[in-house]
Structures are given as structure tokens and as C-alpha cells.
Amino acid sequence: MTRLLPALRILAIIWVVITVVFVTLRLTPGDPAELLLGPTAGRQDVQERLADIRAQYGLDQPIPVQYAIFVGNVLQGDLGESNRSARPVISMIAAAAPVTIWLIVLSVGTAIPISIFLGMIAAARRGRTLDRGIRSLATLCMAVPSFWLGLLFLQWFASGLGWFPSRGYVAPLTDPGGFMMHMALPVITLAIFLVGTLTRFVYTETADTLQRDYITVSRAMGLASRTILFRFAAKNSLTPLIIVVGVEIGTLIGGAVIVEEVFGLPGLGRLLLGAVMSRDYPVVQGTILVITVAVILINIAAEMLYRYITPQARS
């Protein structure tokens, strides 16, 4: 029973999320069929075509029936087809997901070492100018909106200096160099936000650890300050970072949506935004479902990893 409980909780979360998305979509003004037909939709002679489209996608059914069908399909692992392209939602997600995964993995991979470095230096120099400088920088990183920063980078480095391509994406296997060039600005944009959050976290944890008496005792016993910083403070402060990255993954996906839009990366964020604009219900529902499951799984994985590497948390 106790082992079953977390699983039930996860299912409940997923159910709530997809239901809220389902309901919100139907409450949002805008008819998917009209949007599909475009500007001609208002005319008398197209009423019939609208009805056809509605019937084709099951939009003519009462909403509770639509909901029942949707949930039933999801339970069978079927996310349906796009209202616009008629492509299976699952294959659209499969095509977009790698872009988002790359964006997030590269951003996290860039942000973590930088944050550890900055956070630990600030903590070791607590109260000095360097510490204040680093912490102001971290606050700035958090405060600057990603879309604004992204547009600024595009303006400077892509349009202005021409160092990077301005928009678009190339798969890493097709053209590794092009991939790096296309990803550089989006990754930096997203990493900057993450550096803000993570540096502050590493700083707080390290400063807290350094204040502990066992640190002073170690120093009294002859351990060099540098060794103390790297041996104890680092270990004790960095393991909770795993949890933080896990928790931040939701925020990060939110950031990725914006960054993908700004830089024209064909990832999940863009897929989702486009689908919301055209009221492509199945795509919105499917994408959100997949993102929710991913966020939950990442959190669980972070938790498990944390438990694995902190023996005292197990007992």
C-alpha cells in the first residue's frame, strides 16, 4: 500500500494536469475549425465545411463526450492526431523533443559548473567585494527576462556582428558545427537565467556549511582552508544541487518555450505555442501530458540520485 501510494499520487497529478488543460482549452475563445479554414470561415457557404471539419475531429460531440474519448485514448497510449496536419501527435512530439532536450541539457551543463565556481568563490570571500559582486550578478541574471535577453543577443551577435545564425536549427548528427552555432545563443540565454538561481543556491549552502563548527575544528586540526572548501563544503553543498536542478526543471521548460520561440528552434515549446495559437487541441494536450510526465520523472530521478549519494539521508 505504502509503495503504491506515490504511484497513485503521480497518476492523480497527471490526471489533474491534463483535465485542467482540456477544460482551459475549451473555455478559451477561438474555434479550431474556423481557425483552420482561415479568413473565409465567416461566410455562409462554408458552414457545411466547418461542420465537416468538426465531425472529422470529433469537435461536434458534447464536451463531456470529447473528454471521455480523450481520456480513453490516452489510457490506450493514443494521443490522437493534429487538427491541422493530421499527423499523429506522438510523432510530432518525437520530432520536437530532441531539440528541447538538447537545449536543456546543454544549458544545465553550462550553468552548473559556472554556478558552482561563482557560488563557492562568493561564499569563501563572504562579505568582501568579490562576494557582493557575484551575488549582484546572480540577482541580475535571475531578474533579466529571457525573451528580452534572447532578442538582445540576436540583435548583437546574429544580426549585428553576424557571428551566429539568427534563427533555426540543424540536427547534431547532420551537421555538428552548425548545430553548435545554432544552439550557442539559445543555450547561453537559458543558462544565464539558470546561473542566477543556482549560484545563489550554491552560495547559501556553502556559506552555511563554512559556518559550521566542524569546519573550524578541521582548520584547528590542520586542514588547509582550500582543502576544507573543496572536500567538505563542496560535497555538502553540491549534493542538494541535484534536487534543485530537479525542481527547477519545470521552470526551465517554461524558459525553453520562450527561448525556442525567440530563436525559432523547432522544439516542444514552439510546438506547444503554435498549437495553442491555432487551437490544435490534441497537440496541446499531448505535449503538456508528455512534459508533465517528464518533469515528474526527472524529479523522481533527482530524488533517487540524491538519496543514493547521501548515505545519512537513507537512514
Next chain:
Amino acid sequence: MNAPLLDVRDAEIVFTARRGGVTRHIQAVSGASISVARGQTVGLVGESGSGKSTLGAAAIGLQALDGGEVLFDGTPMPAEGSPAWRTLRRRVQVIFQDPFSALNPRQTIGQSLAEPLRLHSMGPRRSWPDRIAELLELVGLNPEMARQYPGTLSGGQRQRVCIARALAVEPDLIVCDEITSALDVSTQAQIVALIADIQKRMGVALLFISHDLGLVRAIADRTAVMYLGRIMEAGPAGEVFETPRHPYTRALLGAAPIPDPVLEARRERIPLRGEIPDPADPPSGCRFRTRCPHAREECAKRTPLPEPAGGAIVACHFWREITGTEDRS
């Protein structure tokens, strides 16, 4: 070779603290001297904020001095990182108040105890498990505990581990900074009994910092009374507690209950009025004058220097008159 083990001479320590854009120079320790002979227990008492911990840290080289000097075994404090510094790190140890903060939560008790052995290459590595078991037994703990994490231990047990860790390298001096104040009363008594017993058996010298006068009285050979960065009175513990001469010592003893009923009945009650002044802006002359019932004009003008008074030393211009009049009344 009659030099004391530890000899702190005219120590000055000033902290620079910025608060709300204002820079304050906190005079934590101002011309304080204290010495500890081999195998001796010296109590250091005083109210919170009087600079006891700072002086204790300076005594073992963990706090840099802004004036004065610290001699250990007649030798000035070596430079951090030098070979002499390494040796000194074995000879002096420290135990703190909060046993929850004093042990790394990520290390087992055994790992915490192995740390000093490793740092000072105390015997071959394979001898450590036995040594750790021996240390745990010495402080009255089950050797099995070596495998546990501090999270599973009580405060008293943790403090015992801290004592064991300090003893691991067979030091000459241990600074005990309020080692019982975080514990409940019955545990306090056990820890004091333990440290007193170990002190006797191993002959280690202790600088025992506490604001619990009863405790210091029970354990110390000599006692120093500190107020606002200065030593007000110092001498044999019995003498300081039974014939206190400095108005501050008298006030402290007046505020604390004395376990001895004869003394309790005989003593005068002069309550300690007011608050301890700001160490960034201490009173001129005698630092105790703002709270001293005997203060006069003279006290604001001249700083009283410690002078011999019986077997002790007292830093008060008028201790003779004061002890004379009050003891007669």
C-alpha cells in the same frame, strides 16, 4: 623551562564590521593576558559578548591578533602552513558548544575520528579502527557507534564524540568553548565529570570557557574573569570565587547562585545593573565603570592596569577600599 604552556600577552583583536553602510570597529579583545600551565585547567568566565571565544580562538592560532602575542611553549605562533604550524595543530585542539554543528553530518563517527589520525599520521592506517574503538570507550561510548552517522546520536553522545576527536591526537591543550551550554542539565554534569576525569588521567591542559560560574568553580584550577575585552580579575579559582576583589567579579557572583550554602548565606547581593556596552564604542578608562556601583571620576580618566592582589591580579583602581568596606559591612 618554567614557561607556561600557553601565554597570551596583551592580546588585541579588533573586528571590522559593516552594518547598514556604517563601518564599526569592534574591540573584541583589548590588552588581555592569560596563561595556562601544563596540565592545568583555567576557567574563563564573563558575560556574553565579553570576548571569551575570540580570546580562546586566538590562543590556538585560529584568530589573528591585532596586537600582543601568543606564546605556545615559549614560542610565538608559527606562520599558517609552516611545518611548526602543522605540529602545533596536533598539540592544541578545540571543542565547541554546539555538538550538532561540530560533526560533519555526511561522515560516520568513525570517519570523523579518523580525520585527526590521518592529518597527523598517528600510526599506520590499519591501527586506526582499534584506536577509534579505544577513543569511543574512553569517552563512555559503544565502539559500535563508529559506523553511525551523527544524525542518530543525542547531543550528549555527540559531545562525547567531539571530546574523543580532540583527544585522538593526544594534545597538550584543549580549548573548551562552552562545551556544556547546549546540553540539558543532567547531561551537562556528565560531560563535565568526563572532561575533568580525562583531564586528570591524561594531564592535558584545558582552557575552559563558560558563563556557568558553578561549573568553572568545580573544574578550574585558575580562573580569569573577562569583561568587554579585558581581563578584570584572574587568580586561583578558590581565591577568585571565595574572596572576589573586582566589583565585576563580585557582581557576577552576586547574580549567580552559589552551590555552597555557607558562601551563599555570607555573600552580598549586588545586582548587575544594565546592559553590557557596545564593544565598538567602549567606555573610556575602566570598561566596567558604566555598571560599577563604585565608579568615580577617576575611573573614566585612567584605565586600571592589572595589579597583584593576594594570590590573584585585579584591574580596579579601588579594589582595596572596596573589599575593605564591603567585607566589613
